[in-house]
Amino acid sequence: MDGDLYDDGGHPTQDGGFDTVxxxxxxxxxxxxxxxxxxxxxxxxxxxxxxxxxxxxxxxxxxxxxxxxxxxxxxxxxxxxxxxxxxxxxxxxxxxxxxxxxxxxxxxxxxxxxxxxxxxxxxxxxxxxxxxxxxxxxxxxxxxxxxxxxxxxxxxxxxxxxxxxxxxxxxxxxxxRACDPAGEAPGRPGLNALRLIKNIVVPREMLEQLKRIGEVLPGFKPAGQDPNRVVLEEATYKTGDHAGYSFEADPRDVAGILRNVRRGKQFSDxxxxxxxxxxxxxxxxxxxxxxxxxxxxxxxxxxxxxxxxxxxxxxxxxxxxxxxxxxxxxxxxxxxxxxxxxxxxxxxxxxxxxxxxxxxxxxxxxxxxxxxxxxxxxxxxxxxxxxxxxxxxxxxxxxxxxxxxxxxxxxxxxxxxxxxxxxxxxxxxxxxxxxxxxxxxxxxxxxxxxxxxxxxxxxxxxxxx
The missing domain is CATH 3.60.21 (Purple Acid Phosphatase; chain A, domain 2)
Incomplete structure (x- = not known):
């Protein structure tokens, strides 16, 4: 079947018309x-x-x-x-x-x-x-x-x-943020969260300056092997054409939200x-x-x-x-x-x-x-x-x-x-x-x-x- 008709959970999207339920x-x-x-x-x-x-x-x-x-x-x-x-x-x-x-x-x-x-x-x-x-x-x-x-x-x-x-x-x-039970630990009351990773976008030359700043600070660890990203004092910087902010949604939260939307529609009009x-x-x-x-x-x-x-x-x-x-x-x-x-x-x-x-x-x-x-x-x-x-x-x-x-x-x-x-x-x-x-x-x-x-x-x- 055409993969474009399905969402991340393997269920047909609105283009496909029906799912398995x-x-x-x-x-x-x-x-x-x-x-x-x-x-x-x-x-x-x-x-x-x-x-x-x-x-x-x-x-x-x-x-x-x-x-x-x-x-x-x-x-x-x-x-x-x-x-x-x-x-x-x-x-x-x-x-x-x-x-x-x-x-x-x-x-x-x-x-x-x-x-x-x-x-x-x-x-x-x-x-x-x-x-x-x-x-x-x-x-x-x-x-x-x-x-x-x-x-x-x-x-x-x-x-x-x-x-x-x-x-x-x-x-x-x-x-x-609400949490489900884990082992013997009970769940935590709260809200349904979509966690985001915030990236500060800067030009390449600024990123290199941030790397040099990090290298002289105690406990600094390079951000893996990614040459286009620096983590400094819990802030993540990456390169881009224009200075600003970029966000990445947590895939676990995304999957849970999409599932709840799919379920909500299955039980409603x-x-x-x-x-x-x-x-x-x-x-x-x-x-x-x-x-x-x-x-x-x-x-x-x-x-x-x-x-x-x-x-x-x-x-x-x-x-x-x-x-x-x-x-x-x-x-x-x-x-x-x-x-x-x-x-x-x-x-x-x-x-x-x-x-x-x-x-x-x-x-x-x-x-x-x-x-x-x-x-x-x-x-x-x-x-x-x-x-x-x-x-x-x-x-x-x-x-x-x-x-x-x-x-x-x-x-x-x-x-x-x-x-x-x-x-x-x-x-x-x-x-x-x-x-x-x-x-x-x-x-x-x-x-x-x-x-x-x-x-x-x-x-x-x-x-x-």
């Missing part, structure tokens, strides 16, 4: 609609609050079969559960217990859990978050009591078909796969170099949509075999007001919890006066981190026929306590957001039209081409 073909009713957004960074309920324009955003969700977002927080009452984790993941993301019902009221029915904040509040925080979601009928994937649970597909029943969700994270704290990854950095509007080929392998294994979140800004969109690939959907919520934040975060910003408040940890009130958008500190204070889209994918004949992109803005100019809740972007800002997305998607061969302030990607089912 059952079909991995998509099987939803016409009109199946998936709404997907990026990171849900919010700390307190919003559906009953005063947030002008938010209801208009939620109106987009009404006819969707699936409404997905990445839950980048923990839902718990810290007075009785959890404590700040020893590993500091950049912030201690925590939300009030009322967020479970709030997510349900908004219309979310599927969320990913694998991200660099999964264990911000320890195992108890992870478990309490699972309980809050379960009690409100929200399907979640990507975290569990061991790797088998964290990596497994979770399923949502809809009137147009059964939907699977497989979630993993490329950006995470090392001890947050539609499969969503999501990745939380900051690589190559939150400054980059382009995905890391490993991701396009990996995204395509996921779709070949049965994924119907691949959604990336984590960079907190928009990246391009690709359509591959009639399936959407979102290289980052940015933020849907970005509430900066979090409490409590944990002692390590005070240390990170050189603050004293006996003097400063939780809010003053993330706002440079000394330099800027009263907390405003300009008072934010850190790498995510620019306007592009407060601009995103709500994506609405509609399928006919089991193929994507229309993708609508509704630009949103998260109130960056609002008072600190009110910032971070989305509304539909005003006309001029909406066009600016969509034009940026057009530019970012062009390298993937994706054309986005702009009609009445909404981005549109239209395709025809393959049978009509």
């Amino acid at each position: 059952g079909s991995i073909a998509t099987n939803v009713e016409d009109g199946f609609t998936m709404v997907a957004v990026g990171d849900l960074l919010f700390a307190r309920p919003v559906t009953k609050g005063y947030h002008p324009g938010f209801a208009d955003v939620l109106g987009i969700f009404h006819e969707a079969d699936v409404t997905f977002g990445n839950l980048e927080t923990n839902i718990l009452d810290v007075r009785s559960k959890g404590c700040p984790q020893a590993e500091y993941g950049g912030a201690y993301c925590i939300s009030a217990p009322e967020l479970g019902p709030d997510l349900k009221a908004m219309g979310f029915n599927m969320v990913s859990r694998a991200n660099n904040h999964t264990l911000d509040w320890g195992r108890e925080g992870m478990q309490e978050t699972s309980r809050a979601l379960d009690e409100n009928g929200i399907i979640h994937a990507g975290a569990g009591e061991n790797l088998a649970q964290a990596g497994a597909a979770r399923f949502l029943e809809t009137s147009r078909g059964r939907v699977a969700l497989v979630s993993f994270a490329a950006t995470f704290c090392p001890m947050a 539609f499969c969503i796969v999501t990745n939380h990854g900051h690589e190559p950095g939150e400054w980059s509007q382009e995905p890391p170099d490993y991701e396009q080929s990996f995204a395509r392998r996921l779709i070949d294994a049965g994924a119907d949509a691949y959604v990336v979140h984590g960079p907190h800004l928009l990246r391009g969109i690709e359509i591959y075999k009639g399936r959407p690939i979102f290289y980052s959907l940015g933020n849907f919520f970005c509430q900066d007001l979090r409490t409590p934040v944990g002692a390590d975060m005070f240390d990170e910003y050189s603050k004293d919890p006996r003097v400063h408040t939780d809010a003053e940890v993330t706002v440079d009130e000394v330099a800027k006066g009263y907390p405003t958008a300009e008072g934010l500190v850190g790498p995510q204070s620019d306007a592009i981190y407060y601009e995103s889209v709500v994506s609405v994918s509609r399928f006919e004949q089991n193929q994507l026929v229309e993708l609508r992109l509704y630009p949103i803005e998260l109130g960056r100019s609002k008072r600190f306590a009110n910032r971070g809740v989305p509304r539909l972007a005003p006309a001029t800002q909406a066009v600016t957001i969509l034009e940026r997305l057009q530019k970012l998607s062009k390298p993937f061969g994706t054309q986005i039209a702009i009609e009445n302030g909404v981005g549109l990607i239209r395709l025809r089912p393959s049978s009509e081409r």
